[in-house]
Amino acid sequence: MNLNVVIVGHVDHGKSTLIGRLLYDSESITEGRVEEIQRLAEEYKKRFEFAYFIDSFDDELKEERTIDTTGVMFKSKDNYYSITDVPGHKEFIKNMLTGASHADVAVLVVAADEGIREQTGRHAFLIHMLGIKQIFVVVNKMDTVDYKEKVFQDTRDKISQLLASFDYQYVQFIPASALEGDNIYKTSKQMDWYKGPTLVQALDGVMISTKSMPLRFVVQDTYNVDSEKVIVGRVESGTLRRDDEVIFQPSNVRGKINKIKIFDGEPQEAKMGDSVGIVVNGEVKRGDVCGLVGVPPTPTKEFLGEAVLLENKLRNGDKLELRCGTGKVQCEIKEIKEKINSETGEVVEKHPAEIGENEAAIILFATEPLVVEKFSEIPELGRFVLVKNKNIGAGVVLEAGK
Ligand code: GTP
Ligand code: MG
Numbered sequence: 001m002n003l004n005v006v007i008v009g010h011v012d013h014g015k016s017t018l019i020g021r022l023l024y025d026s027e028s029i030t031e032g033r034v035e036e037i038q039r040l041a042e043e044y045k046k047r048f049e050f051a052y053f054i055d056s057f058d059d060e061l062k063e064e065r066t067i068d069t070t071g072v073m074f075k076s077k078d079n080y081y082s083i084t085d086v087p088g089h090k091e092f093i094k095n096m097l098t099g100a101s102h103a104d105v106a107v108l109v110v111a112a113d114e115g116i117r118e119q120t121g122r123h124a125f126l127i128h129m130l131g132i133k134q135i136f137v138v139v140n141k142m143d144t145v146d147y148k149e150k151v152f153q154d155t156r157d158k159i160s161q162l163l164a165s166f167d168y169q170y171v172q173f174i175p176a177s178a179l180e181g182d183n184i185y186k187t188s189k190q191m192d193w194y195k196g197p198t199l200v201q202a203l204d205g206v207m208i209s210t211k212s213m214p215l216r217f218v219v220q221d222t223y224n225v226d227s228e229k230v231i232v233g234r235v236e237s238g239t240l241r242r243d244d245e246v247i248f249q250p251s252n253v254r255g256k257i258n259k260i261k262i263f264d265g266e267p268q269e270a271k272m273g274d275s276v277g278i279v280v281n282g283e284v285k286r287g288d289v290c291g292l293v294g295v296p297p298t299p300t301k302e303f304l305g306e307a308v309l310l311e312n313k314l315r316n317g318d319k320l321e322l323r324c325g326t327g328k329v330q331c332e333i334k335e336i337k338e339k340i341n342s343e344t345g346e347v348v349e350k351h352p353a354e355i356g357e358n359e360a361a362i363i364l365f366a367t368e369p370l371v372v373e374k375f376s377e378i379p380e381l382g383r384f385v386l387v388k389n390k391n392i393g394a395g396v397v398l399e400a401g402k
Pocket of ligand 1: 010017177
């Protein structure tokens, strides 16, 4: 099984160190790489730290913090893992929305010596908004509190309270030290009062459901190749097969898949995640979504979404650009239904006149015809970005609408 894990948590609580530890203890990184990173670290007259395994870009060493989402792979006894590290800083929340989009589970890192901080709550909220159902909490830096059970218990109780408001019923808490290697990959000898799994054991126990979804092929572009018109795009869900009868929306073009093309051949089918070219008769364009005639994509003019505003303000009636998949349309804020505190998930106001920076809201959007899907079902078509000269917010589709 391949599990996508996103690591979140407040600045400096140890996310990068934790990933470095996972890679190191699972022997996923070569000695060469360790040496290369050690050399880099020395150049900057730094103490060698595990965080450098993934924060090993020159700029980051100078800045000493993660500046972009970083993806790494590692293998445990049972599973392959793709791990995404998200920066702990407020201004990077948008990256996090993209970084976390494919995550099956989240690991929330909370330093034992600091406890819950601003971004602990914000990230928990975003994880919940992205529909991630399973979350593991690593109470990190236990070495700084003498591995005391009482500190772990107190921290756990506070985080439990926070997570309860996001509907996380069962959460696994793991006391750990990423720096010393306690309970990340190896069982700690310092905390014999803890009888639960290490982080890797907990992750190895995760089951993910793979519900099958209808075909959605997102059109990126069209090209003329050898007098053939090739439509290039990506299968975001389901399977695309030769001879399938399909429909493209919002262009409302119906056709048959004559050919599927990849760089070195013409396969019979393409699966979720595959980027392919297809040959269909009919005029389609970037932004179109293709599905089978029996379960077609539906262009919508209205949908309900949950969005976080990173800057600027939004009021009822505001007009701006909305991007979803490869689609780019004008939209209107038809109705702000509820304002939500992005640190606690609580509804703070019904029908507010406006929302501001760092605030979240449930919003009814009116748009030019566009194909969107419920985020929890087809994430790639259920996530959108709001643009007013630049990206000012991002969100997920709750109800695809009509
Ligand atoms: P950002 O990417 O900036 O959000 O930080 P981060 O969460 O990735 O934290 P990082 O892994 O860079 O660690 C921050 C500091 O905490 C570094 O100096 C680490 O060495 C230290 N640290 C991380 N984990 C532990 C731990 O378990 N114990 C102790 N004592 N220090 C730790
Ligand atoms: Mg980091």
